[in-house]
Amino acid sequence: MGSHYLFNCPGCGYSAEVSGGPDGGFSSQTETRVCTACREVVDVLVGFREPALIQPEDLNRCPECEGRDLLPWGESRPCPRCNGAMGDPIGPTRLWD
Numbered sequence: 001m002g003s004h005y006l007f008n009c010p011g012c013g014y015s016a017e018v019s020g021g022p023d024g025g026f027s028s029q030t031e032t033r034v035c036t037a038c039r040e041v042v043d044v045l046v047g048f049r050e051p052a053l054i055q056p057e058d059l060n061r062c063p064e065c066e067g068r069d070l071l072p073w074g075e076s077r078p079c080p081r082c083n084g085a086m087g088d089p090i091g092p093t094r095l096w097d
């Protein structure tokens, strides 16, 4: 069961509803990354429990722009817009899969 949390940036008001780290649902595995093209924190598909269901090229892509300009989201949870710390999340706000 994967769960989403709401992260808010107190500096600029940016918010993202993501897992905040490695997560997994019934069939998929995700990790939270920063897309440098979108300047968004996104959950990226990194694996499937049934490998036959997925093409390798579908993994590690931004769900917004399908790009691969992804960076790990650091421990301090930096905001992709202003680089301030986004702090502790609210939630879980949503359970997925």
Ligand SMILES: [Zn+2]
Pocket (backbone or CB within 6 Å): 035, 036, 037, 038, 039, 062, 063, 064, 065, 066, 067
């Ligand atoms: Zn993107």
Ligand SMILES: [Zn+2]
Pocket (backbone or CB within 6 Å): 009, 010, 011, 012, 013, 014, 079, 080, 081, 082, 083, 084
């Ligand atoms: Zn910010």
